[in-house]
Amino acid sequence: MFDAVVYIGHGSRREEGNTQFKRFIESVMADIDNPNQEIAFLELTKPTISETLEKLIAQGAKRFLIVPVLLFSALHHKLDIPEELGFIQRRYPFVSFKMTEPFGTHPYMVDLVIKRIKAEKNEQNTAILLVGRGSSHLGPIQGLQQIGRKVEHKLGIPVYAAFLKLGKPSMEEAMAFLPYRYKKVYVMPYLLFTGLLLEKIKQTVFYSKDTFDICQNLEFDELMKKTLIKRMEEARDGEAVSGNDEPERQEGSDYRRRKNSSA
CATH class of the missing domain: 3.40.50.1400 (Rossmann fold)
Structure with missing residues (x-):
C-alpha cells in the first residue's frame, strides 16, 4: 500500500538522544515489511523531513506512511509536520501521505x-x-x-x-x-x-x-515499539483516530514481517 515509511523524531541537541532514537527506529524497521524506510527530524539535527522525502521521491516513491514518533498530538503533530508535507505536495503533486497518530494513551x-x-x-x-x-x-x-x-x-x-x-x-x-x-x-x-x-x-x-x-524514563522500550506498530497498522487499515484509545484496536491486523510474526 505504501511505497515508503518515514519516521519523524523531534531531534535533540544531545547526540546521545539522537542515537537512542535511531537505535529504537532501527528495531522497528526490522519488523516492518517495507524495503524503503527512512528517518527524519523536526529540528536540531539532520536529515530534515523535506530532505528525506525528496530523497525517497527521487528513488520513485509516491505513497508515504508518515510516522511521527511523538508522545501526544500537539503543535508538531497538528501543524508543523502537516505544513512540511503540504510544502512537498505542492512541489510534487503526484505524491500522497498518510500520517499515524502519536503514542497517546494507548x-x-x-x-x-x-x-x-x-x-x-x-x-x-x-x-x-x-x-x-x-x-x-x-x-x-x-x-x-x-x-x-x-x-x-x-x-x-x-x-x-x-x-x-x-x-x-x-x-x-x-x-x-x-x-x-x-x-x-x-x-x-x-x-x-x-x-x-x-x-x-x-x-x-x-x-x-x-x-x-x-524511575527510569520511557527510553524506547519494547512496549513503545508495539505501540508504534499498532499505530502504523491503524493507519494502514484506515483506523487512525485522535483522542482516547479505548476500546483497543483488534489484534488481527499484522504489519510485522512474516518471519517475525510469532515474536
Whole structure:
C-alpha cells in the first residue's frame, strides 16, 4: 500500500538522544515489511523531513506512511509536520501521505509506566509523580492525566501528573506539597530520550528531600515499539483516530514481517 515509511523524531541537541532514537527506529524497521524506510527530524539535527522525502521521491516513491514518533498530538503533530508535507505536495503533486497518530494513551504506554514504577517501588505509603514536558495544547496535558488515572487504578496507589513547562501543577509545585502527604514519592519522567529536560528532573530530584526517588524514563522500550506498530497498522487499515484509545484496536491486523510474526 505504501511505497515508503518515514519516521519523524523531534531531534535533540544531545547526540546521545539522537542515537537512542535511531537505535529504537532501527528495531522497528526490522519488523516492518517495507524495503524503503527512512528517518527524519523536526529540528536540531539532520536529515530534515523535506530532505528525506525528496530523497525517497527521487528513488520513485509516491505513497508515504508518515510516522511521527511523538508522545501526544500537539503543535508538531497538528501543524508543523502537516505544513512540511503540504510544502512537498505542492512541489510534487503526484505524491500522497498518510500520517499515524502519536503514542497517546494507548494501553501499552500505561503498561510501560507501570513497568518503570515496579522496577523502583519498594516501600509503603507511597505515591507516583508523572512528569511530562507540558504543552500549550490541552491534549498532552489531559493525555498524561489520563495515563495517571489508569496507572492509579491498576496499581492501587495515588498518581499525580506535573509538568516541566506549560501545564499545572509544575513539577516544583507538586514536589512542594507531596512530602506532607507521603513517606516516599517515585518520580517517573514521561519523556522519550536523554536530554536537557530529563537532566533537569534528575537534578531536581537529587537536590530534593529524601522523600523522592526517580524511575527510569520511557527510553524506547519494547512496549513503545508495539505501540508504534499498532499505530502504523491503524493507519494502514484506515483506523487512525485522535483522542482516547479505548476500546483497543483488534489484534488481527499484522504489519510485522512474516518471519517475525510469532515474536
